[in-house]
Amino acid sequence: MNKSRLSRALVLAALLAPGPTSGLVAQDAAAPAGDAGWVRSDGALHIVSLRLDVTRPPGAPSALLSGERSGQVQVVVPLGWTVEWDWGSHDSTSTHSLVVMAEREKVPAEGGTPAFDNAMTSAVTAGLPPGQRDHTTFIADQPGWYWLLCGVPGHALQGEYIGLRVDPGATSGGVKRGSR
Numbered sequence: 001m002n003k004s005r006l007s008r009a010l011v012l013a014a015l016l017a018p019g020p021t022s023g024l025v026a027q028d029a030a031a032p033a034g035d036a037g038w039v040r041s042d043g044a045l046h047i048v049s050l051r052l053d054v055t056r057p058p059g060a061p062s063a064l065l066s067g068e069r070s071g072q073v074q075v076v077v078p079l080g081w082t083v084e085w086d087w088g089s090h091d092s093t094s095t096h097s098l099v100v101m102a103e104r105e106k107v108p109a110e111g112g113t114p115a116f117d118n119a120m121t122s123a124v125t126a127g128l129p130p131g132q133r134d135h136t137t138f139i140a141d142q143p144g145w146y147w148l149l150c151g152v153p154g155h156a157l158q159g160e161y162i163g164l165r166v167d168p169g170a171t172s173g174g175v176k177r178g179s180r
Contacts, residue, residue: 038066039075041173046081048140048173052098054150054160056091062158063091065098065148073177074163075148077140078170087121088133095127096150100138100164103145107161111151116140124151140166 040049056063063069077083089096099111100119111124121134127150128134149161165176 039173039175043172046078048075048077048081048083050075050083050085050087052085052087052148054087054089054091054096056093062155062160063094063096063150065150065160065162068162070159071147071161071163073175074165075173075175076165076167076170077173079140079143079166079168081140081173082137083116083119083140083173084135084137086133086135089128089130092130094155095123095129095152096155096160097121097124097127097152098134098136098148099124099151100146100148103147103163107147107149107156109157110153111149111156114138115142115144115146120151125153127152127155142166143168 038051038053041047042049050066052066054063054065055067085098087098097111098121100115101108101112102115111120114120116138118136119138121128121136143166146164146166147156147161148164149156
């Protein structure tokens with residue numbers, strides 16, 4: 001196995017290891033996991049890896065994406081880097097999906113064409129049933145503001161989305177809390 005493949009395999013293994021899902025700090029692949037269990041940034045390989053899990057706590061107004069909703073956080077990715085996500089649904093009450101769409105004035109009623117080639121789970125509008133996982137890789141080749149949102153009709157409107165910023169000035173991937 002060449003060095004690049006070995007590095008990618010190690011990053012993926014670290015993502016799949018059990019750990020906390022609510023830390024919101026940029027992490028370099030060589031750094032300790034700390035409390036940023038759902039985002040990793042590898043500057044050597046130019047990859048931002050996300051482990052995104054959909055859950056719905058009792059009494060919540062909508063499902064959560066790695067503990068977040070309604071754009072409370074923004075994933076930051078340097079322009080031209082690869083984004084890979086391991087996405088899974090753990091909500092027994094509904095189907096869910098994930099798609100990257102360009103940010104507009106209003107959150108869309110349902111998922112549509114992804115902003116980047118392959119930046120979606122399968123079954124965007126139908127959603128995947130509980131227990132399903134999906135792995136996606138795409139190149140963040142257009143700077144701008146985007147949403148990572150559930151494409152099932154009505155879900156994004158209920159708050160099932162977080163932000164994504166493809167930033168030409170960023171030098172590593174990470175997560176930012178709050179407004180732009």
